[in-house]
Amino acid sequence: MTKQLTLTIDGVQVTVPEGTLVVDAAKMAGIDIPVFCYHPKMEPAGNCRMCLVEVGRPVIDRATGQAVMENGQPKIQFMPKLETACTNTVSEGMVVLTQTEKVTEGRKGTLEFLLTSHPLDCPICDKGGECPLQNLTVEHGPGKSRFLYDEKQHLAKHVPLGELIWLDRERCIQCARCIRFQDEIVGEAVLGFEARGRMTQIISLSEPGFDSVFSGNTSDICPVGALTTADFRFGARPWELKASASICSQCPVGCNTTFNTRREAKAGGEIVIKRVMPRQNEEVNEIWMCDKGRFAYHYAESAQRLVKPTVRQAKASWTDAFDLVTQTFEASKSDVVVLASGRLSNEDLFNLKSLADGLGGKSILYTDMGGGNLTAQVGVGQGTDLGKLGKGDTILVVASDLYEEAPVWYLRVKQAADRGATLIVANSRHTKLERFARYAIRYANGDEVKTVADLQGDSKIAQEFANAQNAVVFFGSDGLGLNGSANLAAACAKLLQDTKHVGKANNGLIGVWQRANDQGAWEMGFRPEADLASAFKNKIVYIVGADPAGDDPALALALKGARFIVVQDILETLTTHMADVVLPAQAYTEREGTYTSGERRVQRFYAAVPVHGEAKADFAIAGEIGRRLGLNTENGSAMVTFDRLAASVKDFAGLDTNKLAEVKPQWPIVGRGDLYYGGTTYENKQGLGVQLSTAAERGEAVSLPEVRAESALRPREDQLLAVPVTKLYDRGQTVASTELLTQRIGEPTVSLHPETAKRLGVAAGGRVSLAFNGLSAEALVKIDDTISAGVVLVPRSMGLAVREPVSVQVLGLAEAKVS
Amino acid sequence: MSLAQKYPNEVNQIMAKYPPEHKRSAVMPLLYLAQREEGYVTKDALKDIAQMLDITETDVASIVGFYSLYHDHKAGKYRMQVCTDLPCALRGADKFLADLCGNLGIQVGETTADGLITIEAVTCLAACDKAPMFQTQGPDGIKYHENMTVDKTLELIEALKSAGKEVK
Amino acid sequence: MAHVLLRHRDIPNLNQLDVYQKNGGFEAFQKAVTAMKPNEVTDVVKASGLRGRGGAGFPTGMKWSFIDNKNWPHYVVANADESEPGTFKDREIMESNPFQFLEGLALASYAVGANAAYIYLRGEFWQVAALLDEKIADMEKAGLLGEKLFGSDYSLKIYTHLGAGAYICGEETALLESIEGKRGQPRIRPPFPPAYGLYGKPTIVNNVETFTNVPLILAYGAEWYKSMGTPDSAGVKIFSLSGRVKKPGNYELPFGTTFRELVYNYGGGILDDRPVKAIMPAGASSSLIVVDDKALDTPMDYASVRTLGADLGSASVIVIDDTVSIDWVINKTIHFFKHESCGKCTPCREGNHWMLHLTERIHSGEGSQNDVSLLLNVAKQMQGKCLCALGEFATMAVVTGIERFPQDFQKAVKA
Numbered sequence A: 001m002t003k004q005l006t007l008t009i010d011g012v013q014v015t016v017p018e019g020t021l022v023v024d025a026a027k028m029a030g031i032d033i034p035v036f037c038y039h040p041k042m043e044p045a046g047n048c049r050m051c052l053v054e055v056g057r058p059v060i061d062r063a064t065g066q067a068v069m070e071n072g073q074p075k076i077q078f079m080p081k082l083e084t085a086c087t088n089t090v091s092e093g094m095v096v097l098t099q100t101e102k103v104t105e106g107r108k109g110t111l112e113f114l115l116t117s118h119p120l121d122c123p124i125c126d127k128g129g130e131c132p133l134q135n136l137t138v139e140h141g142p143g144k145s146r147f148l149y150d151e152k153q154h155l156a157k158h159v160p161l162g163e164l165i166w167l168d169r170e171r172c173i174q175c176a177r178c179i180r181f182q183d184e185i186v187g188e189a190v191l192g193f194e195a196r197g198r199m200t201q202i203i204s205l206s207e208p209g210f211d212s213v214f215s216g217n218t219s220d221i222c223p224v225g226a227l228t229t230a231d232f233r234f235g236a237r238p239w240e241l242k243a244s245a246s247i248c249s250q251c252p253v254g255c256n257t258t259f260n261t262r263r264e265a266k267a268g269g270e271i272v273i274k275r276v277m278p279r280q281n282e283e284v285n286e287i288w289m290c291d292k293g294r295f296a297y298h299y300a301e302s303a304q305r306l307v308k309p310t311v312r313q314a315k316a317s318w319t320d321a322f323d324l325v326t327q328t329f330e331a332s333k334s335d336v337v338v339l340a341s342g343r344l345s346n347e348d349l350f351n352l353k354s355l356a357d358g359l360g361g362k363s364i365l366y367t368d369m370g371g372g373n374l375t376a377q378v379g380v381g382q383g384t385d386l387g388k389l390g391k392g393d394t395i396l397v398v399a400s401d402l403y404e405e406a407p408v409w410y411l412r413v414k415q416a417a418d419r420g421a422t423l424i425v426a427n428s429r430h431t432k433l434e435r436f437a438r439y440a441i442r443y444a445n446g447d448e449v450k451t452v453a454d455l456q457g458d459s460k461i462a463q464e465f466a467n468a469q470n471a472v473v474f475f476g477s478d479g480l481g482l483n484g485s486a487n488l489a490a491a492c493a494k495l496l497q498d499t500k501h502v503g504k505a506n507n508g509l510i511g512v513w514q515r516a517n518d519q520g521a522w523e524m525g526f527r528p529e530a531d532l533a534s535a536f537k538n539k540i541v542y543i544v545g546a547d548p549a550g551d552d553p554a555l556a557l558a559l560k561g562a563r564f565i566v567v568q569d570i571l572e573t574l575t576t577h578m579a580d581v582v583l584p585a586q587a588y589t590e591r592e593g594t595y596t597s598g599e600r601r602v603q604r605f606y607a608a609v610p611v612h613g614e615a616k617a618d619f620a621i622a623g624e625i626g627r628r629l630g631l632n633t634e635n636g637s638a639m640v641t642f643d644r645l646a647a648s649v650k651d652f653a654g655l656d657t658n659k660l661a662e663v664k665p666q667w668p669i670v671g672r673g674d675l676y677y678g679g680t681t682y683e684n685k686q687g688l689g690v691q692l693s694t695a696a697e698r699g700e701a702v703s704l705p706e707v708r709a710e711s712a713l714r715p716r717e718d719q720l721l722a723v724p725v726t727k728l729y730d731r732g733q734t735v736a737s738t739e740l741l742t743q744r745i746g747e748p749t750v751s752l753h754p755e756t757a758k759r760l761g762v763a764a765g766g767r768v769s770l771a772f773n774g775l776s777a778e779a780l781v782k783i784d785d786t787i788s789a790g791v792v793l794v795p796r797s798m799g800l801a802v803r804e805p806v807s808v809q810v811l812g813l814a815e816a817k818v819s
Numbered sequence B: 001m002s003l004a005q006k007y008p009n010e011v012n013q014i015m016a017k018y019p020p021e022h023k024r025s026a027v028m029p030l031l032y033l034a035q036r037e038e039g040y041v042t043k044d045a046l047k048d049i050a051q052m053l054d055i056t057e058t059d060v061a062s063i064v065g066f067y068s069l070y071h072d073h074k075a076g077k078y079r080m081q082v083c084t085d086l087p088c089a090l091r092g093a094d095k096f097l098a099d100l101c102g103n104l105g106i107q108v109g110e111t112t113a114d115g116l117i118t119i120e121a122v123t124c125l126a127a128c129d130k131a132p133m134f135q136t137q138g139p140d141g142i143k144y145h146e147n148m149t150v151d152k153t154l155e156l157i158e159a160l161k162s163a164g165k166e167v168k
Numbered sequence C: 001m002a003h004v005l006l007r008h009r010d011i012p013n014l015n016q017l018d019v020y021q022k023n024g025g026f027e028a029f030q031k032a033v034t035a036m037k038p039n040e041v042t043d044v045v046k047a048s049g050l051r052g053r054g055g056a057g058f059p060t061g062m063k064w065s066f067i068d069n070k071n072w073p074h075y076v077v078a079n080a081d082e083s084e085p086g087t088f089k090d091r092e093i094m095e096s097n098p099f100q101f102l103e104g105l106a107l108a109s110y111a112v113g114a115n116a117a118y119i120y121l122r123g124e125f126w127q128v129a130a131l132l133d134e135k136i137a138d139m140e141k142a143g144l145l146g147e148k149l150f151g152s153d154y155s156l157k158i159y160t161h162l163g164a165g166a167y168i169c170g171e172e173t174a175l176l177e178s179i180e181g182k183r184g185q186p187r188i189r190p191p192f193p194p195a196y197g198l199y200g201k202p203t204i205v206n207n208v209e210t211f212t213n214v215p216l217i218l219a220y221g222a223e224w225y226k227s228m229g230t231p232d233s234a235g236v237k238i239f240s241l242s243g244r245v246k247k248p249g250n251y252e253l254p255f256g257t258t259f260r261e262l263v264y265n266y267g268g269g270i271l272d273d274r275p276v277k278a279i280m281p282a283g284a285s286s287s288l289i290v291v292d293d294k295a296l297d298t299p300m301d302y303a304s305v306r307t308l309g310a311d312l313g314s315a316s317v318i319v320i321d322d323t324v325s326i327d328w329v330i331n332k333t334i335h336f337f338k339h340e341s342c343g344k345c346t347p348c349r350e351g352n353h354w355m356l357h358l359t360e361r362i363h364s365g366e367g368s369q370n371d372v373s374l375l376l377n378v379a380k381q382m383q384g385k386c387l388c389a390l391g392e393f394a395t396m397a398v399v400t401g402i403e404r405f406p407q408d409f410q411k412a413v414k415a
């Protein structure tokens, strides 16, 4: 254990671990030392000079090594100058003074210096009200400026660093928090300073500007209003905002978030969401979130929202809709097929499963990724915290591009590697995480299973994995479909099981699922189905939270074979257009519920805004249908549904809303009065969630499937193999309606090996046509020399329905058509 | 054309100076190389160097911005940088600069009509005992000219002019 | 007296390797590598009392002994940034006596177990770097650098690295950042370079002149070296004399030589034979010394100069006569520091910007007495708060100028 040291700060005795900075020690003792450049998540920089304090240390007698005493007290020698609390680590017997006249003078001086170059636009500044510079100026600042305002340097005030983040050059105080965040924490130095001295200014030369999916975080930690998001800029004043806790619904990480809302004239006096902010959960997202989570919430306010049920495409009352659905289900019972996606909450899925089971029908998970039955057995154990992984631990990421699929996991894994964990990145192509990997394995498409199996040999990597103190495996569906990913999952599970990296915290398997609550869907008993067309044939299909027709023309065709279609969703889609009955569902911003993250943490979200039209919560709709069919399903309260779920789903046993709401002290301390310390991230007062135990952990028998030799189709010489990959910003329903992201979503673009492109006569930016599965489409071309010459990478949810590796015919198009 | 294609020997020599895992160290010498022909660092050169060293263009640009001997815009073929810092100024540097500008008919910061010379005032160049003095920064690197007079400077400019013609 | 550092003034063509070797060159290095343990070299340097010539005067041998031997590899870096206004001594050494400097650098590298040494030259020393590259190549050819030197296990390579116009890169941690290919901004210290230096490895940084002392200290011994100078400041120093003197230039003199001797005996006195008004003994970073007979008779060593309320620093003696007004002097110095502040820390970045506005206003005759007091106040507000010494340096001439030459400011401001 780290040595503990005791020091005195303003007369208060504090005992902290060796290596703690004075500024953090003070914070632990409840004493706020103002900072601008220091941020507890980053290495100290010591450049703003705001945290000046007096520091004294006991005088040690060289001969005896003992403290020299004076009047029965250790004699303290104070440093002649003020010291920065953010760069000095504590020592035994240290005395720190933060309230003396000398300190106050020092703070005043620093503030005055900062203000000589700062504009006086607090009344129109987005940070006004939560700005430490403003607060400290009120506290310490000079009443009148001694600096001649005419001599102030005038700089540009509206500089887009990209479409998402704007910079006000006059407000910037050169603390470099944003630059250091991008460099140290994210590992993408897309922000920098240009010039020097008083001319020092932020620049971003990336293409597109500020090219990072973590850019929004910089506006949270910017201690002034220099960096603002395009979404929130001039949108509202912080003190008008209400905060409600939520969980991000975009990916399986499950970032804890806060919706800031207010009643708005522009919205006809309605309460609307003004911004999404991270909420601290050190074991999940720390105090960060990605830009997709931050900006893509707008789909819930889309004009395409369904507000009223329809029957045969005509507006209908809920009663009529329920009647028709119930009659149809009643009449067909076991012919009912429920197709639901991981966009739904645990409660929704529980009720839907109960309904399907009650009817003797089928329940299908709408996904192209398998393996979810394994995470309940050998998933990561309770108490897992990627933030604890470091030296001696190993993380394998296989067939997943975490940066694009689950950005905050990318961040956490990258940081674990920074702390010394062995990172193995295995993929058929280069991904961003590879830069931080100790071992980068590039396999041929189709060799996924073999690659993982080889990690059980005598190679150095295999040994390192086997001998790791802790080992976590992230597997995904990069380049794979349902079967391929299921095979891969089996191989990964075997690797973990055989090397005894199961059944305990920080060990086990994590699925990088395609939707936020796929894990929850597996837990509720939903299973995917490879052949959806047969599953639909002549059936009564109840589709919830999914748009198969929009995703894949083949599925649209397959749906035509169904006898009756009920679609329950929040937005109008191609699938709702095919429905006999459409049931409008509430967005997750309008209701409460729980999600289960990829790490199998059950977390609760709350309603932030009023319900759109007549929409109802998915669990309530399913519950109501169930009741009408004589099943005992809950149709009123999400949390009652949760309690029922906990009582019947084994892994959830013992859970209740109180458990989900438990919090414990977290470090660093954020969100208190001194917003400068940890930025404007929200403190978590609503609950850190509960991680489910695994079968391995409970000592139950683990039964793993046979590992197949080959993962998936592999490229053949005379053909190109189209393999699906995931893009963070795609045309999926939950992203596309956010205008701000349109540019980042871009055109459908496929990647080709340079030689393949040459053979097809296309260059980067050129166009190709692709023909597969009887369909054809066009796309732009990107060149990637890290992929095999036999494949073409096709992004998911961009209008090219490649759900698993498939042979394609690709032709180069001479003329670049503008779409 | 990339720097590595244009100046393979120089690039290799530069890269050999630093441990391979710290190739970022090569950014400063590479920037001098990039500046050799145009007198400033072009956008393409920023990209090229960033790629070579596996850092971002923003990183490279922030180096260009920090150091005063790198330039991000075109000026005269030669930058004539007169030291007007305290020690030189105590020996008449300010007057020398003013007279020189008067003779050339341009202000500090401006370029002669033929595009040959840009006059700049700079801080101490470590030649304080040989004021007035200046350095020229041009295609052939940086050279010192010490104990100067306006006449001697005008002669130098003539020489640079004809040298330029010969080259062309 | 024969020169110790500027030996080229006594020996023609000393910048040629054969001439340098004929005059005993590289014997010390060969002897050290073949017959001495590394720490024995450090011990001799320690005993000589040699103090760093870069400005701070830190004992050189002691610095070398701080090298962290638990962390490898080690580096040695020569600070040839020489950017302090008024300093031009390292350039003369490197141009005219390059091998003695390189031998000193090689000895230091051996002493601390470094197999690679870098010479960081200010970017303007383009031609000097080219010359050093030639000399390094000569040494390689002669087997004085490279693998397994003199049949020992010791190998050494020396590289030059050009800065690009930034005074702050003379500060040793900014210099290291600059070699690493970053913006030249100072690091937080501690840790100091002997523990955490270039690429995070233990590193010794010394000034060019400091290294140049070492070969002769090894050749003639610590006692010989200590016999020159004063007890506090052993040996000889190159004084860069500039400003209003008749014969500006570098003068190598033992520590303890008086200002009067330097200015009048070596510098030939003041232009137009005017009286000396002020001296800045450490370049633009210096406090202004009010010159009277007592000041002129003060010996130039670290301790004595301090009695005049100034530091000897790099011994760049700028002489100011009575034709010069001090408000102009500080306007010049602040112009320099505003231009050279790296911008990392608030007091220096904002303070210099503010001070420049004030000194411009005062010097142009637009200022008031209030502006003068404000200027003094702003300078003091910077003191003791900056991340590195540059911010501190910027205030020295301002504070001492206003406090010691109030009459010049009274004249400068509007009545």
Ligand SMILES: Cc1cc2nc3c(=O)[nH]c(=O)nc-3n(C[C@H](O)[C@H](O)[C@H](O)COP(=O)(O)O)c2cc1C
Residues within 6 Å of the ligand: C051, C052, C053, C054, C055, C056, C057, C058, C060, C079, C080, C081, C082, C083, C084, C167, C168, C169, C170, C171, C172, C173, C205, C206, C207, C208, C210, C388, C389, C390
């Ligand atoms: C702003 C600043 C500029 C400096 N410039 C130089 C310089 O140009 N040359 C130099 O040798 N030391 C310079 N120094 C001192 C170095 O930081 C360092 O102390 C020195 O190189 C150590 O060498 P020494 O022990 O041999 O003196 C400077 C320090 C500061 C704070």
Ligand code: SF4
Residues within 6 Å of the ligand: C168, C185, C186, C340, C341, C342, C343, C344, C345, C346, C348, C349, C386, C387, C388, C389, C390, C391, C392
């Ligand atoms: S004192 Fe000046 S030069 Fe030193 S770190 Fe601060 S801004 Fe940079």
Ligand code: FES
Residues within 6 Å of the ligand: A034, A035, A036, A037, A038, A045, A046, A047, A048, A049, A050, A051, A052, A084, A085, A086, A087
């Ligand atoms: S210097 Fe300590 S917080 Fe900025």
